[in-house]
Amino acid sequence: MTPPLTREALLQRDRDDPLAARRHAFTLPEGVIYLDGNSLGALVASVPARIEHAVRDEWGRGLIRSWNDAGWYPAPQRIGAAVSRLVGAQPHEVVACDSTSVNLFKVLVAALRLRPGRRVIVGELGNFPTDMYVASGVAQLMGAELRCVEPEAVEAAIAEAGEALAVVTLTQVNYKTGRLHDMARITAAAHRVGGLACWDLAHSAGTLPVRLNDCDADFAVGCGYKYLNGGPGAPAFVFVAQRHLAALDQPIAGWHGHARPFDFAHDYVAHAGIERMLVGTAPQLAMIALEEALTVFDGVDLQQLRRKGSELGDAFIALVDQELAGRGFGLASPRDAEQRGSQVSLTHPHGYAIMQALIARGVIGDFRAPDILRFGFAGLYVRHVDVWDAVAALKAVMDTREWDQPAFTMRKAVT
Amino acid sequence: MTPPLTREALLQRDRDDPLAARRHAFTLPEGVIYLDGNSLGALVASVPARIEHAVRDEWGRGLIRSWNDAGWYPAPQRIGAAVSRLVGAQPHEVVACDSTSVNLFKVLVAALRLRPGRRVIVGELGNFPTDMYVASGVAQLMGAELRCVEPEAVEAAIAEAGEALAVVTLTQVNYKTGRLHDMARITAAAHRVGGLACWDLAHSAGTLPVRLNDCDADFAVGCGYKYLNGGPGAPAFVFVAQRHLAALDQPIAGWHGHARPFDFAHDYVAHAGIERMLVGTAPQLAMIALEEALTVFDGVDLQQLRRKGSELGDAFIALVDQELAGRGFGLASPRDAEQRGSQVSLTHPHGYAIMQALIARGVIGDFRAPDILRFGFAGLYVRHVDVWDAVAALKAVMDTREWDQPAFTMRKAVT
Numbered sequence: 095m096t097p098p099l100t101r102e103a104l105l106q107r108d109r110d111d112p113l114a115a116r117r118h119a120f121t122l123p124e125g126v127i128y129l130d131g132n133s134l135g136a137l138v139a140s141v142p143a144r145i146e147h148a149v150r151d152e153w154g155r156g157l158i159r160s161w162n163d164a165g166w167y168p169a170p171q172r173i174g175a176a177v178s179r180l181v182g183a184q185p186h187e188v189v190a191c192d193s194t195s196v197n198l199f200k201v202l203v204a205a206l207r208l209r210p211g212r213r214v215i216v217g218e219l220g221n222f223p224t225d226m227y228v229a230s231g232v233a234q235l236m237g238a239e240l241r242c243v244e245p246e247a248v249e250a251a252i253a254e255a256g257e258a259l260a261v262v263t264l265t266q267v268n269y270k271t272g273r274l275h276d277m278a279r280i281t282a283a284a285h286r287v288g289g290l291a292c293w294d295l296a297h298s299a300g301t302l303p304v305r306l307n308d309c310d311a312d313f314a315v316g317c318g319y320k321y322l323n324g325g326p327g328a329p330a331f332v333f334v335a336q337r338h339l340a341a342l343d344q345p346i347a348g349w350h351g352h353a354r355p356f357d358f359a360h361d362y363v364a365h366a367g368i369e370r371m372l373v374g375t376a377p378q379l380a381m382i383a384l385e386e387a388l389t390v391f392d393g394v395d396l397q398q399l400r401r402k403g404s405e406l407g408d409a410f411i412a413l414v415d416q417e418l419a420g421r422g423f424g425l426a427s428p429r430d431a432e433q434r435g436s437q438v439s440l441t442h443p444h445g446y447a448i449m450q451a452l453i454a455r456g457v458i459g460d461f462r463a464p465d466i467l468r469f470g471f472a473g474l475y476v477r478h479v480d481v482w483d484a485v486a487a488l489k490a491v492m493d494t495r496e497w498d499q500p501a502f503t504m505r506k507a508v509t
Numbered sequence: 510m511t512p513p514l515t516r517e518a519l520l521q522r523d524r525d526d527p528l529a530a531r532r533h534a535f536t537l538p539e540g541v542i543y544l545d546g547n548s549l550g551a552l553v554a555s556v557p558a559r560i561e562h563a564v565r566d567e568w569g570r571g572l573i574r575s576w577n578d579a580g581w582y583p584a585p586q587r588i589g590a591a592v593s594r595l596v597g598a599q600p601h602e603v604v605a606c607d608s609t610s611v612n613l614f615k616v617l618v619a620a621l622r623l624r625p626g627r628r629v630i631v632g633e634l635g636n637f638p639t640d641m642y643v644a645s646g647v648a649q650l651m652g653a654e655l656r657c658v659e660p661e662a663v664e665a666a667i668a669e670a671g672e673a674l675a676v677v678t679l680t681q682v683n684y685k686t687g688r689l690h691d692m693a694r695i696t697a698a699a700h701r702v703g704g705l706a707c708w709d710l711a712h713s714a715g716t717l718p719v720r721l722n723d724c725d726a727d728f729a730v731g732c733g734y735k736y737l738n739g740g741p742g743a744p745a746f747v748f749v750a751q752r753h754l755a756a757l758d759q760p761i762a763g764w765h766g767h768a769r770p771f772d773f774a775h776d777y778v779a780h781a782g783i784e785r786m787l788v789g790t791a792p793q794l795a796m797i798a799l800e801e802a803l804t805v806f807d808g809v810d811l812q813q814l815r816r817k818g819s820e821l822g823d824a825f826i827a828l829v830d831q832e833l834a835g836r837g838f839g840l841a842s843p844r845d846a847e848q849r850g851s852q853v854s855l856t857h858p859h860g861y862a863i864m865q866a867l868i869a870r871g872v873i874g875d876f877r878a879p880d881i882l883r884f885g886f887a888g889l890y891v892r893h894v895d896v897w898d899a900v901a902a903l904k905a906v907m908d909t910r911e912w913d914q915p916a917f918t919m920r921k922a923v924t
Contacts, residue, residue, distance in 0.1 A: 123570045130573045137569035142561065145794070149560055153740055154552035155538045158545045158873060166741060193789025195763035196611055219775065224764035224789065227777040231762035235650070319790070325568055326581060326793035347646035348610035349639035358878050360634065362642040374608025374639065375734070377795040378741035458573060463773050
């Protein structure tokens with residue numbers, strides 16, 4: 095039998111943690127344990143000064159000249175290259191632009207065009223809703239059929255679709271449960287029947303070593319504001335495998351996707367490279383925040399980061415078992431860290447109010463309807479001891495029933 | 510005959526200008542005359558502190574809680590309402606989101622769906638390229654036909670399309686020439702044959718009183734970073750006339766367009782209001798910059814702003830005639846201010862190098878291939894005397910031939 099986990103043991107893990115110092119690269123508020131970096135990443139300490147420079151000097155003093163002089167124009171490509179290392183892609187296969195949803199729209203239409211005559215999109219029940227909404231909208235637009243199945247049934251659905259499969263669209267790590275798909279295996283299954291695979295990396299990029307090219311993935315989209323710490327609503331990114339770039343025909347033809355945007359030619363000629371995924375003018379302030387935030391990954395070993403995320407999650411599960419037994423919590427995430435991203439989700443019938451009470455105590459996770467309490471473990475700034483303190487706070491919230499008051503039970507717009 | 514215009518006369522106009530004080534709400538660099546607010550608006554003085562607060566406090570300290578507590582979540586609607594006054598719409602008909610190009614894509618697909626069986630999109634040759642690229646992409650996607658004609662031939666093309674017309678898509682003020690379309694007349698022509706009208710307000714919103722509802726316009730899109738001063742790549746906006754909202758079916762179905770996004774339901778149900786134009790998570794830092802910048806319009810009489818913009822342009826044309834005769838310049842803009850937005854464009858075979866030399870002298874306009882020098886007159890911060898000084902600088906550039914050196918003749922990526 096495993097001996098009980100102690101706070102001292104977790105403090106010792108922090109002392110031994112090779113990533114411990116990286117926490118100092120972040121500005122975290124006093125008295126807060128932040129376990130919601132999977133929803134909005136924490137502020138990288140160097141970002142405020144970088145943004146201030148961008149606003150006061152680049153915009154205020156440089157004005158229009160900064161498109162050239164401050165390097166604004168190629169920011170989407172530079173950021174794409176910075177992200178590429180985190181997702182196992184080549185630098186010229188990734189670009190930062192638009193939102194994850196808009197990028198998924200572009201990619202799915204392009205995928206259907208790369209597979210004319212094939213009309214099935216396979217998706218996953220329980221995937222993040224926007225992915226399903228976008229896929230459903232694309233299916234309607236293109237006369238395709240979206241088939242959503244349980245995560246365990248994806249491979250069977252691919253096989254069943256067979257030569258009708260155009261593309262399978264999945265999120266690598268499920269937003270609710272943290273369940274991790276086998277990217278290599280599912281991509282291979284799609285390829286076996288001649289289809290394509292598109293991966294949403296919203297909950298995996300920046301917390302585990304995504305291996306897009308090793309897995310032979312065709313497309314990916316991802317989010318800049320979760321584990322990449324790019325700030326609220328940061329630009330998203332999109333990956334297109336090099337082999338598809340030349341033929342890729344995405345539907346939103348904007349001037350920044352043009353081969354020569356500043357020729358102002360009447361006819362659209364798509365850029366030869368990943369730039370063809372661009373549409374309008376890049377939101378520079380948001381781009382600059384994301385670019386600066388990404389410097390926090392410089393020198394970070396992604397295997398080490400992954401290991402720490404797993405350990406934090408394992409410790410959390412162990413402590414829930416050890417400290418919270420009989421209080422009505424269920425585990426919504428895989429117990430095996432290999433099957434899980436860097437988050438652990440619990441269920442509880444009073445989940446909403448419990449999370450509000452926990453936040454009031456300075457332990458910030460989030461709630462997802464109907465009954466999920468999510469805890470994200472961003473290894474760059476979450477400490478091992480934070481896991482102990484978070485579970486202790488949760489125990490206190492339960493044992494005092496402090497969640498059971500109107501301030502916590504009344505729903506806000508966003509949680 | 511009109512007596513020659515003098516610098517003193519322009520200084521007097523500044524002394525009499527009811528908008529003169531508004532310039533102090535901007536931070537403009539010393540020694541610069543900024544005539545490119547039609548490409549990137551100047552920095553509103555209160556923006557840096559507002560952004561710093563958003564970064565350090567709302568993001569850094571508030572973290573995920575700021576989606577509720579700092580009012581991030583409804584920012585697109587609040588900004589839409591602030592823009593609505595500038596474009597003659599109701600507050601709930603406008604929302605800020607995405608880029609102008611992405612918004613145009615959404616609107617044009619939705620327009621074709623509102624007019625099933627009609628398959629002609631009428632556009633304008635010489636419109637800003639992204640508008641034509643997007644319209645062309647939509648035509649390809651939807652099996653429609655894009656007919657682009659000269660600006661003078663738009664009404665004839667509408668009549669010719671007749672019952673086949675789905676939508677006419679035009680920019681109210683042409684980016685190159687500053688030519689102003691008659692929104693009421695063209696919209697009425699489209700309606701006469703049962704079609705719809707979509708207006709791009711990139712070069713009109715924030716500099717002249719746009720009258721969307723007075724003109725019975727169906728849709729509009731516009732840009733946050735030109736006359737609205739929202740910062741480089743600021744979020745765009747989109748207008749949908751209330752009568753179309755209930756039936757509007759835009760193709761990029763993202764979670765922020767859902768009736769109840771935080772239910773995380775599997776099926777997409779479009780929001781009843783303008784929110785159905787939203788897709789992904791709003792880029793908050795960019796939203797906040799735009800929202801703060803829009804406060805500079807508080808109390809501004811748009812008729813007065815329009816009058817000043819016209820006067821600045823008239824003075825510029827008069828001075829080009831008076832001071833620059835015989836130096837190879839042509840006028841690319843309408844001479845009549847009623848037919849023109851707040852910009853004046855000149856042509857010159859050495860336009861690129863001349864503009865670079867002029868910028869080196871601190872007079873910032875821009876160049877548009879092949880031979881256009883653009884000068885924008887943002888009445889909130891451009892002074893009457895700036896027009897004199899800009900033309901004097903241009904005269905000096907020509908008379909010294911200082912444009913004719915490699916530093917100015919070699920092209921940069923963006924101009």
